[in-house]
Structure formats: structure tokens, C-alpha cells
Amino acid sequence: MAVETAVRERLQIRDLRDWLELVDRLGELRVVEGAHWNRELGGITEINNRQRGPALLFDRIQDFPPGTRIVTGTTGGARRLAATLRLGTDYDNLGLVQAMRGKPQQWEQAAHDYPPLFVDDGPVLENVLRGDQVDIFRFPAPFWHDKDGGRYIGTGDFVITRDPETGWINCGTYRMMVHDARSTSVHMVYGKHGRQQIERAFKRGEPFPMAVSLGHDPLLYLIAGLEIPYGMSEYNYIGAILGEPVRVIRGEVTGLPIPADAEIALEGWCRPGVVKNEGPFGEFTGYSSYTEAPVPVFEIERVYFRDNPIQLGSPPGRPPHDFSYYKAVLRSAMLHDALEKSGVPGVQACWCDEVGGSRMLLVVAIQQRYPGHARQAGVIASQCQVGAYFGRYVIVVDEDIDPSNLNDVMWAVCTRSDPERDIDIFRRTLGSKVDPLHVTTHQRLPFNSRAVIDACRPYDYLEEFPPVAEGDPAYLAGLRTKWAGLLGAGG
Numbered sequence: 001m002a003v004e005t006a007v008r009e010r011l012q013i014r015d016l017r018d019w020l021e022l023v024d025r026l027g028e029l030r031v032v033e034g035a036h037w038n039r040e041l042g043g044i045t046e047i048n049n050r051q052r053g054p055a056l057l058f059d060r061i062q063d064f065p066p067g068t069r070i071v072t073g074t075t076g077g078a079r080r081l082a083a084t085l086r087l088g089t090d091y092d093n094l095g096l097v098q099a100m101r102g103k104p105q106q107w108e109q110a111a112h113d114y115p116p117l118f119v120d121d122g123p124v125l126e127n128v129l130r131g132d133q134v135d136i137f138r139f140p141a142p143f144w145h146d147k148d149g150g151r152y153i154g155t156g157d158f159v160i161t162r163d164p165e166t167g168w169i170n171c172g173t174y175r176m177m178v179h180d181a182r183s184t185s186v187h188m189v190y191g192k193h194g195r196q197q198i199e200r201a202f203k204r205g206e207p208f209p210m211a212v213s214l215g216h217d218p219l220l221y222l223i224a225g226l227e228i229p230y231g232m233s234e235y236n237y238i239g240a241i242l243g244e245p246v247r248v249i250r251g252e253v254t255g256l257p258i259p260a261d262a263e264i265a266l267e268g269w270c271r272p273g274v275v276k277n278e279g280p281f282g283e284f285t286g287y288s289s290y291t292e293a294p295v296p297v298f299e300i301e302r303v304y305f306r307d308n309p310i311q312l313g314s315p316p317g318r319p320p321h322d323f324s325y326y327k328a329v330l331r332s333a334m335l336h337d338a339l340e341k342s343g344v345p346g347v348q349a350c351w352c353d354e355v356g357g358s359r360m361l362l363v364v365a366i367q368q369r370y371p372g373h374a375r376q377a378g379v380i381a382s383q384c385q386v387g388a389y390f391g392r393y394v395i396v397v398d399e400d401i402d403p404s405n406l407n408d409v410m411w412a413v414c415t416r417s418d419p420e421r422d423i424d425i426f427r428r429t430l431g432s433k434v435d436p437l438h439v440t441t442h443q444r445l446p447f448n449s450r451a452v453i454d455a456c457r458p459y460d461y462l463e464e465f466p467p468v469a470e471g472d473p474a475y476l477a478g479l480r481t482k483w484a485g486l487l488g489a490g491g
Contacts (some may be wrong), residue, residue: 015123015261016215016310019084020057020071026089028054028080036062037151042144042315045072049320055080057310061140067308068140074156074218074312075326084218084326086241093329093404094349100333104226107240111232114239116169116248122260124213125249129303135181136300139214139264144315145282150177152281153184156314156322158213158220160256161194164201169257170194171234173224173314176212177278179297185278186210186270186298193230198270198296208270209254210298215263215310220246222326253301263309267302274299284327284357286318287436319354327358331386332404335362338384344377345369351403352386360392363403371459375424378452382426390432395453400468412455422454 013019023029035041035058048056055073060066075081078091087099129135141153154176161170172194176184188195201208213220219241223234235257239245248257251267258265275294283289314322331352339347346367352358364377374396381387382394397403397412417423431438431448438446457465471479480487 013083013086013217013219015217016071016263016312019074019217020055020310022083023055023080026079026083028077029057030054031057031059033058033060034062037064037140038143039146041070041072041140041142041313045144045313045315045322046317048073049076049322049324052077052320064140068138069308069310070140070142070313071215071310072156072313072315072322074314075222075323076320077325078329081326081329084222086219093351094402096329097332097336097349097351100329101337104330104334105337107237108229108232110240111236114236114242114245116233116235116239116257117245118250118257119247119260120249122247122249122262123306124258124260124262124265124304126307127305128252129305130252130301134300134303136178136184136266136303137181139305139309139311141178142313142315144313145288145317147288148281149277149279150179152176152315153178153214153311154186154212155316156214156218156221156312158216158224158259158262159186159194160211160213160258161197162209162254162256163197164204164206164208166231168197168231169233169235170197171220171224173221175281176298177281179276182300184298184300185276185295187278187281187295202272205272207272208296209256210270211251211254211256211258211265211267212298213259213262213265215312216259216261218312220259221312221314222323225323225327226330251302258304262304262306264303264305264311266298266300267304268298268300270296270298282315282317282321283434284316284319284321284324285360285434285436286321286357289434319357324354324358328352328354331358335364335381335384335386338386339364339377339380342380342384344380346373346399347377348399349403350381353404353406355406356392357390359387359390362387362391362394363409364394364396365399365401365403366396366456367399368456368459368462373459374454374456375452378454379424379426382450382452383429388430390435390448391429391450392448393451393453395455398456401455409455413453416457417453417455424452424454426450426452 058070082091141151170193175187198208247260249260274297278295280288332350336350348365351363353361378394378396401408428447429450431446
């Protein structure tokens with residue numbers, strides 16, 4: 001714990017501006033001036049994500065004054081994500097997955113010790129708009145994708161709600177499309193904790209209080225998108241990661257806790273029966289998704305913001321997109337832990353690849369120890385809690401394959417598996433309504449099938465299987481050092 005505390009202190013991130021200063025020192029931030037909010041800002045973000053580029057800070061956005069800014073790509077690389085999680089800054093993909101193993105359980109166990117801390121003042125109170133002053137068009141809500149149904153101000157947001165029966169404070173990330181100067185939609189999918197809370201309030205005929213932070217330490221957004229235990233507040237969970245409580249102010253209208261260091265915050269109500277159509281919008285699968293029914297309207301009564309505010313944008317789309325990397329890392333660590341807890345030995349590494357939204361393509365690297373070992377690992381990975389929802393393919397590879405390198409993985413599939421012998425299909429497993437293939441079926445409920453591919457060397461022919469035609473790893477590492485000018489840092 002002393003080492004983790006020292007790392008947190010060294011990172012010194014209190015808000016989004018501290019985070020930007022840190023990643024700038026790491027060489028992982030680029031300022032973009034003059035982009036237009038209508039499609040151009042989203043298009044630049046899309047291209048940058050596909051190139052695995054740095055975080056982008058958009059300033060001098062067209063039609064808006066200088067100093068009204070948006071940042072994208074906050075968690076799109078190992079160093080940025082590790083810094084956000086207060087783990088350090090020097091990791092590669094699998095190194096970060098290993099560093100994350102066991103952490104969610106530790107944070108969950110410590111969360112009750114870190115309730116949010118109410119304070120009387122904070123940067124978010126530098127400017128307050130009330131009543132007729134409220135106008136969210138002063139902030140550049142982008143038109144992110146070509147086929148979107150409108151401008152979305154909430155993509156990397158932190159939505160704060162309160163259960164009408166227990167008072168439990170929940171924080172989630174929900175997409176928010178702008179309707180007019182004082183209202184947006186709020187799209188909470190079925191099963192999400194915020195959705196359960198709002199349904200309880202509406203069933204009682206009560207208005208539902210809501211506050212939204214639109215710019216903040218990316219850690220808040222990251223945790224708001226996780227599936228933490230029912231009844232636990234994300235504020236407590238974040239406090240456990242930080243090793244100190246999150247500072248909050250009390251909202252003037254709803255009394256909800258709002259991050260004191262937020263850049264922009266909105267506060268108001270959703271009311272029973274007040275709904276509007278929303279969407280389409282890009283989904284994490286890479287396809288446009290329509291809302292199946294009208295969604296609640298968020299009526300805004302207060303706007304709080306800092307001078308020269310910064311929004312946190314995180315538009316989903318065809319992966320890699322703004323949050324696909326952090327989902328891949330966190331789910332990979334959880335999958336590794338789940339396999340070991342189930343008793344599967346010899347697990348070397350796991351990777352829930354971004355191309356499948358960290359759900360539809362899981363890769364497990366093992367050191368084979370007995371006949372059927374690879375099949376066992378694949379079947380359990382496909383059906384454990386982490387892998388069960390919306391899975392499609394599970395590939396099991398040997399320990400010499402980097403599961404986060406799709407070139408390596410597909411080489412193993414092509415050279416170590418036989419389709420007739422090494423692919424098992426499981427039918428009527430748990431699917432999702434956001435599955436693009438859902439339009440091809442007439443099922444009442446979202447079932448799909450699951451393929452487990454054994455791409456390991458056949459266990460009964462390990463001795464006869466041809467050796468790989470490559471140099472000794474230690475020898476190649478020496479060549480990379482000796483010929484660094486020729487081969488470069490990456491070799």
C-alpha cells in the first residue's frame with residue numbers, strides 16, 4: 001500500500017487540468033485549433049483513434065470563443081489509462097492488464113471507507129446560471145457522426161442520480177442529445193442502475209433529480225461506465241482508488257453531490273411522462289443504433305462552470321474508439337482473475353479485444369498441461385460472468401502468442417487449428433439487443449451462438465509439431481539494443 005500511495009502522490013491529479021498537464025509532459029497530448037463542431041471535430045477524433053494517436057484538446061472551436069474546449073482520447077493508450085487509474089505511467093498492454101488484476105476487488109472492499117466529502121466551494125462554482133440564464137448552447141455540443149440524430153453534449157459525462165427509496169447515489173455514463181437551450185435527452189439502457197432508479201421514481205409519480213458533470217478527471221468517467229455492485233456509490237469506489245474522498249458541492253436545486261472540481265455541471269429534473277425521441281447515435285459495436293422508444297427529457301435548472309471550461313468527449317463508434325481501450329484492459333484483467341478463480345491452471349494472459357467491443361472476441365493464452373486444457377479454458381471463458389454477455393468468439397492460444405496482437409492470434413488460428421476438429425459451437429447463449437445481427441432474427445429475447453476456437457498446438461502432437469522459425473527472444477532483444485538506430489525503439 002505504501003508503494004501505491006507514493007504513486008498516487010507522484011501523479012498529483014486533482015482535476016481534468018492536472019490530468020492534461022501530466023499527459024502533456026508524457027508527450028501524449030496535442031492541441032487542435034479551429035475545428036468545427038459539426039462533424040469535423042468528431043471526424044478528427046475518429047481518425048486519431050484509429051491511428052492510436054494522443055489525447056486531443058480542441059480549442060478555438062468554430063462558432064465558439066477561445067477557451068471553450070473539448071478533450072477526446074483520454075483513455076486511448078496504456079500510459080494515459082495507467083495514469084488515470086493512478087497506477088503509474090510505464091506500461092504496455094499486457095503489463096497494464098497484469099497491474100489491474102485484483103484491483104477491482106481491492107477497491108470494492110475499501111470503498112465504504114471513502115464517502116464523498118461535501119465542501120462549501122469549488123472551481124465549478126466560478127460561474128452559475130439560473131432560470132432564464134440557462135443556455136447550454138454556450139458549450140460546443142458536437143455533431144459527432146455523419147448519421148447522428150442530433151448534437152450530443154453528453155458522451156464522456158458523469159451522471160449523478162439518487163434512488164427515491166433508499167437515497168443511494170449512483171453515477172453513470174449515459175448519452176445526452178441536445179433538444180434546446182434548456183433540455184436534453186438522457187438515454188439509460190435497460191438494466192443500468194440509473195434506469196432502475198428513474199423507473200422507481202416514475203412509478204411513484206415523482207420527478208427524478210439529476211446532475212451531470214460534463215468535464216472532470218477522466219477517472220470519474222471511467223468508473224461511471226463500469227459495472228460496480230448494486231447499491232454502492234461510484235463516488236466511494238473512486239475514493240478508494242484515490243485513497244481520499246472525492247470533493248463535492250451540494251446542488252442548489254436537487255441537493256445532489258456534484259464534483260467540486262468539475263469543469264461544467266448541469267442540474268435539474270426528469271419528469272414522468274415527459275419524453276422525446278432520441279438518436280440514432282454510434283454504438284460501441286461500430287454501428288448506428290436507434291432508440292427503441294422515446295426517452296426521458298432532462299430539464300435543466302442550473303448550469304455551473306469554470307472559467308474557460310473543458311468538456312470531456314468520448315464518442316463511441318467503429319473500434320478503436322474513444323473508450324474501447326480502457327474497456328479492453330479492465331475486462332481482460334477481470335477475465336484472467338475469473339479463470340484462475342474457477343480453477344483453470346496455466347493461464348498466462350488474457351485479452352478482450354477492442355475489435356469486438358471488449359466482449360465479442362476474447363483471447364486466452366495458456367501453458368498447456370493436460371489433454372483438454374485448451375477446451376476447458378475456452379468454454380469457461382465463454383460462460384463465466386465476465387465473458388457471458390454478448391460474446392461471440394473465444395480463441396485459446398499457446399503461451400508464445402501475445403493475445404493482444406491480432407496478427408499473432410490469427411497466425412495461430414491459421415496454423416494450429418483445424419476448423420472441423422478445433423471449433424466448438426454453443427447455441428442460445430446470452431446475446432444483446434445492440435448486436436447488429438439482431439436484425440436478422442425474430443427472437444423475442446437476445447440469444448446468440450458462441451464459437452470456442454482451440455488455436456493451441458495439438459496436445460497429443462506437441463513433440464512432433466514443427467518449431468517456430470524465429471530467433472531466440474534474448475538474442476533478438478540484444479540486436480534491438482545494438483542496432484537501435486536501424487530498428488528503432490519498437491524493433
